[in-house]
Amino acid sequence: MIALLCFILGIWLWDSYFGENGGYAPGTEEITLIRLDRNLQLAEAMADDPPLLRWLAHAQSPEEAVADGIHSLELLISGQVLGPTGFHAYVALLATRDEAPIEGYLSQLNIPSNNPEAPNWWNIKIASENFTFPQTVTTETIRNRAIFTGSIIWGLGIIGLAFVPKALRCLRYAFRNKTRGYASGWNPSLGLIIFLLATLAWIGFSMVLDLGISQLPGLHPVALILLDTFARILPTLIALGLLFRKVSHVPRATGLNGHVHPPVIIGLFSLLVVIDQFLRWALGRFTLEDPTGGLSYMDSGIFGLVFLIVSACLVAPIAEEILYRGILFRSLANKTGVLAAAVLSSVVFASLHFYDFYGFASVATFGLVCALLYQATGSLSNVVLLHMLYNTSITLPQWTIYHAPL
Numbered sequence: 001m002i003a004l005l006c007f008i009l010g011i012w013l014w015d016s017y018f019g020e021n022g023g024y025a026p027g028t029e030e031i032t033l034i035r036l037d038r039n040l041q042l043a044e045a046m047a048d049d050p051p052l053l054r055w056l057a058h059a060q061s062p063e064e065a066v067a068d069g070i071h072s073l074e075l076l077i078s079g080q081v082l083g084p085t086g087f088h089a090y091v092a093l094l095a096t097r098d099e100a101p102i103e104g105y106l107s108q109l110n111i112p113s114n115n116p117e118a119p120n121w122w123n124i125k126i127a128s129e130n131f132t133f134p135q136t137v138t139t140e141t142i143r144n145r146a147i148f149t150g151s152i153i154w155g156l157g158i159i160g161l162a163f164v165p166k167a168l169r170c171l172r173y174a175f176r177n178k179t180r181g182y183a184s185g186w187n188p189s190l191g192l193i194i195f196l197l198a199t200l201a202w203i204g205f206s207m208v209l210d211l212g213i214s215q216l217p218g219l220h221p222v223a224l225i226l227l228d229t230f231a232r233i234l235p236t237l238i239a240l241g242l243l244f245r246k247v248s249h250v251p252r253a254t255g256l257n258g259h260v261h262p263p264v265i266i267g268l269f270s271l272l273v274v275i276d277q278f279l280r281w282a283l284g285r286f287t288l289e290d291p292t293g294g295l296s297y298m299d300s301g302i303f304g305l306v307f308l309i310v311s312a313c314l315v316a317p318i319a320e321e322i323l324y325r326g327i328l329f330r331s332l333a334n335k336t337g338v339l340a341a342a343v344l345s346s347v348v349f350a351s352l353h354f355y356d357f358y359g360f361a362s363v364a365t366f367g368l369v370c371a372l373l374y375q376a377t378g379s380l381s382n383v384v385l386l387h388m389l390y391n392t393s394i395t396l397p398q399w400t401i402y403h404a405p406l
Contacts, residue, residue, distance in 0.1 A: 002189060005196035012203055016354060024081050026214075027297040032076060033089060033120075034300075035293050036069040038142055038402055040121040045143040056154060057146035069093045072291035092122035138406050145404070149397035153273070156393075160270025167267030174338055174375035182253045183330050186243075191331020198239040198323055199352070205231040221303035228307070229315050236319040239327055254326040258379020265386050268369055272390065276362050283358035299395075300403045308395045317387035324349045324367065325374045325383055333375065342371035366390060 043065035046054050054061075060068065073090045076082040082090070095102040178184075209231045213219060244250050251257035299308055324345055332341035346367030350360045370383045 002192050002196070005193065005200065008200060009196060009203075013351065024076065024079050024291075028292055029076055029081055029083060029086050031295050031297045031300075032072055032291040032293075033086060035295055035402055036065075036072060036089065037120040037122075040065045040069060041139045042142050042146055042401070044121070045139040046146075053147065056150040057143070058150060059143075059146060066093050066097050070097065071289075072293075075289055075291045089120075089122040141406055142401060145400045146397075149400050153393050153397060156266070157270045157273040160266040160268075160273075163263040163267030164271050165267075167264045167271060170261070170264045170376050171268075171369075171372045172376070174342075174372040177375060177378065179330065179334065179375075179378070182249070184334060186327075186331040186334055188332050188335045191327050194239045194242055195323060195328040195331075197242070198235040198327075201238055202231065202235040205234060221307065224298065225303075225307050225310055228311050232311065232315045232319050236322050239323060243327070254322060254330075255374065255378050255380040256322075256326075256384075258377060258381050260379065260381050260385060261377060264373070264377070265382060265389065268373060268386055269389050269393070272366060272369060273393075275365055279358055279361050279365070283356075283361055286357035295398070295402055299399055301405065304403050305399055308399055312395045313388055313392045317384050317391060320349075321370065321374075321380055321384045321387055325371055326380050329371045329374065338372070338375050342368050342375070345371055 039060060040062075042057070043060045043062045046057060046059040047062050049059075069089065070093045073082060073086055073093070076086060077090070092102060094100075209227055212227070213224065240250055244253070298304060328348065329341050329345040332344060336344070346364045349367035350364035353359070353363050355363060370386060373386065374380060374383045
C-alpha cells in the first residue's frame, strides 16, 4: 500500500517538477504587469533613500527593476501571451534601459503610442519626453506601504531577538522529551499511509477545484473562499477520521490543546527571519523563471485579502501542521528518532510546496524548526501559531504592496 501510494504521488511530483510546461495560465500577463508596475514605482520612489531603508522595504534599484521587468516580459513574449499593454511596458523598459527615444521603439515594433488609460509606470514614461519619473500620490502610497509593512515585520523580528536564547533552550528538549499516549504507538507504516491518502485526496480536490473555477469564471469570491477552505481541510479531516473514533480524542493526542509559549514562538520567528535573509543572499540567484513572482490574481482586492487571511493564515497552518507534524513527523519519530524524522518530514513538506532553490531551503528550514518545536513542547498549538505568524509575515505585506487598491 505504501509503495503504491508513493508511486502515485511520485508521478504527480515528477510531472509537476519536470513535466512539459503547459504554458502560462490565464491572467498571467495581468498579474505580471501589476507586479512590475509596483516594483518600478517603488524603485523610483525610493531611489534617493538610504540603502538600509530600501532594504527594509524590499525595494530594488531602478536599474534592477528595469532589468527584472525586461526579463519577465521577454518570458511572456516567448510564451506568446503578451498583449498590447504588455508591449507598451516592454518598449518603455527598453527605452529606459538604453536611454533612447521611446517613439523609435514604438515604430520598430509597430505599436501605437496612445495608451493613456492607466497611470502606470510605462504610460507615464511614454507620455513624458525625458526619463525622469515624477513623484505621484501612487508612488508615495506604495513607498509608505512598503516601509510600513517592512518595519512591522522587522520590528517584531528585532523584539524576538531577545527571546532567541530561550527558544533555542526550548528546542534542546526535543531530543530529551518522549512522546506518550496514543500517538506514541503510531508506527511509520501507519503514519505514511494516512499521510499519503490525505495528500492524494488534497491533490484530487485541488485539481477538481481548479477545473471548476476555470469552467465558472464568474463565481463569487465568497464561494471561492469556501471551496478552497473545503479542499484544504477535508483531507485533514479524512486523516483524523482514520486515526480517531471520537473527535474529543484529537486535541489531547495531537497536542492541539497544549500550552502556548508566546516568547518561544516570537523567538523562533525572529530566528527564522534571520536565517531566511541568509538563504535569500546565498540562493536568491537560483530562482525559477516565473514572471508573476509567485503572485496570484485571486489575491487582488478586498476579497483577495479575505482569501489570504482565511486560506494562508488560518486554514493552511492548521491543516498542514496536523498532517506534516502531527501525523507524519510523529509516526516517523516513534521509530527513526527525532532528528531523522524532522529532516524527512521537512523535506516532504518543502517538496510539496513547489518553490525554487531558495524557497525550498527556506520552507524546509521552517518545517525542521516546527518539528523540533512540536517534539520539545508536545503542543501542536505552538507550531500552528508559529505557522500562522510566519505565513502572515509573508502574505500580508505582499498583498499590501501588490494587491491592495491604490
